[in-house]
Amino acid sequence: MYVVKIAASDIEREAAFTVRKKVFVEEQGVPLTLELDEFDKSASHFLVYDGPKAIAAGRIRNVGSDVGKVERVCVLKEYRGKHLGVLIMKALEKHAEQTGIHKILLxxxxxxxxxxxxxxxxxxxxxxxDADIPHRAMEKQIELTV
Structure with missing residues (x-):
């Protein structure tokens, strides 16, 4: 059973950083100085756990009054193909909706x-x-429910 959780402590944030380092730094060759940045302190970090093990991560941060930016979404190699990316994105979107974000950029x-x-x-x-990896900007309007 996989569980998605918002990081609520320094230990949980470090678990998110550990997942990100494995995927982006070790696997994809992104320099650590680019992977961990000044936005880590203000962003909301999410993790997917398999029991006590953090296996996926992502973050969202406000970039405008009702705009959020999703970043650093990743899943450990051995857990890919299990729809964990969808699981974490749905949690990030729900958090966005609950905090008044109407549009998500990534x-x-x-x-x-x-x-x-x-x-x-x-x-x-x-x-x-970006970090020598091809990217494209994307966005999604979030429909707020009452």
Missing amino acids: NAQSYAIPFYEKLGYRVTSPEFM
């Missing part, structure tokens, strides 16, 4: 565009390089 690695399109995101930019 920069998707180009290979992941079909994943985000299935979740209702649309491409809003030409391809660009």
Whole structure:
């Protein structure tokens, strides 16, 4: 049974950083100085757990009065293909809705565009390089429920 949780302590935030380091730094070669940034302190971090083990992570931060940006969504290699990306994205979107965010932005690695399109995101930019990896900007309007 997988559980999604918002990081509520330094230990949980460190668990998110550990997942991110394995995926982005070790696997994809992103420099650690780019992976961990000044936004980590203010962002809301989410984790997916398999028992006590953190296996996926992502964060969302406010970038405007009603705009959020989803970043650093990743799943450990051995857990991919189990729809954990969908699980964490739904949790990030629910958090966005609960905090008054009407639009979510993200920069998707180009290979992941079909994943985000299935979740209702649309491409809003030409391809660009970030940490030597091709990306495209995407966005989604969040319908607030009453």
